[in-house]
Amino acid sequence: MNTSRHGISVGIERVDDEILLTMQIQGKLTHQDYEHFVPMLESALQGIEHPYINFYVDATELEGWELRAAWDDLKLGLKHGNDIAKIAIYGNKKWQEYAAKIGSWFISGEAKFFESREEAMDWLKEEKKALW
Secondary structure (H helix, E strand, C coil): CCCCEEEEEEEEEECCCCCEEEEEEEECHHHHHHHHHHHHHHHHCCCCCCCEEEEEEEEEEEEECHHHHHHHHHHHHHHHHEEEEEEEEECCCHHHHHHHHHHHHHHCCEEEEEEHHHHHHHHHHHHCCCCC
C-alpha cells in the first residue's frame, strides 16, 4: 500500500483587524484539504469588517494541487483577495516562484517568493500598507 502525505497545517494569530496566517503545506493538495482549511479561515475573519491578512506559506514540501484543489485556491483568492495584504511563499522550487507571481494577480496586496524563511518573515513584518 502506497501512502502519500498531504495537507495544510495552519496557525492563526489575530490582533484587532490584523491576521497572520501561517501555513505549512505538504504533498499534493486535495479538495478535502481546502474543505478543512477554508472554515478555519472564515472563522478567523468572522466579525471583522475590513480584515488585513498576511500569509506566511512554507511550501518547501508542496508538490502541487489536484485540479479541484487548484480551483478551490482560485475561489479563495477571488473571495478574500481584497483582504490580503501580503503572501510570503517560502519554497525551494522554481514553479513556486511562478505560482507566487500568478497568485498576486488575484489579490489586492503583494505575493512574493523567498528561498529564506527569515527573509519571508522580515518582509511580512515591514510597514503595514492600506488595502482599502
